Amino acid sequence: MATETLTYTNGTTTLNGHAPPSQTSLPPFPVDIPTAPLLRISLSKLQANDTEEVERFCHACEDLGFFYLDLRGPGDEILDDANKLFDVAEQLYDLPLEEKQKYDFMSKKSYFGYKGLGAAVVDRKGRLDRNEFYNVSKDDILEVSDPLPAPTCLANQRDLFKSFMLSAHGIVSMVLKLLNEHLELPERTLSKLHELRRPSGDQVRLIKAPPQPKDDRQTALGEHTDFGSVTVLFNRLGGLQVLPPGKDAEWCYVKPLSGHAIINLGDAMVKFSNGLLRSNIHRVVSPPGAQADHTRYSLVYFARPNNEVLMQRLSGSNKIPELDADEVEEDINAKDWIIRRAMGHRVAVHGKEHDWDAFLGTEVKSRRDNS
Ligand SMILES: O=C(O)CCC(=O)C(=O)O
């Protein structure tokens, strides 16, 4: 197995959101690999309500359900915080396993805290995942709920998590405002379902996927749609793949771009818009080419509806398609939806060979395969 050579220990602030010097030590994303056609959308243009940019944004939300958001300029602060959190992730994962396991709260039916390597299955065959992750609750950091126990390297960084969460939620609020207008919903409908200071499953996730042996490279994180509303993702190495819509679609890598976040929509937006907006299936595999020999860290903010919000079509818009005549939506709120999705493939809860389909979200709709 390859040795780990990444060092993001300097905690440097960055100039105009450019990558810190340590990132230059990573091999580049290979030039000869096909990549997913994500649009590059500019945060500053969206903030200025640039008509053409808003149209491109709406197209991305209906079509791929994924886009790059160029944060340089107005998003320098979150880029800076993201760089610091990549350092925190390294410190966290360097802790002894027994220490990390103290913060695995699965026995309390909580998906916050630590998930060890191989704790979930990635496919119907019962193969195990190849990553560790740690979920930090927004409600904990913003004192909406009682604090969870946390290792010192995280407990010492509450201000950094708070700053990152506030910026990420700010991006999400802008996305929701634009989609509210696009869907012609009554004013603030979506924002009222995502109030920062009310309980929700919003979380930051720090992920580590170690390099895999050359002769045994498998899926690190199984295919899924995200469970909530809007995801803000920071990647340095490749490995993320999306499955574009349509019957004959093939998995494509998403190439990380410095100074950009990858934004994608989750199940809630599909439910609210009855499929007008799209939540794309994605997964994580070994990074391509020479990048495969490096440890892959990634950083995510998952925004989710407030706990009591129903995962159903919203009323009040003429643009959102009607339900089918005989269709009855499941009566489930966001809290229970997230728990079902987050715990669904955990080996300790449901075993290795469980009913995969019982824990799906909006994957079938995401395929847009009408054949
Ligand atoms: O690590 C990544 O690039 C994506 C992670 C992801 O899809 C998730 O945690 O839901």
Ligand SMILES: [Fe+2]
């Ligand atoms: Fe995801």
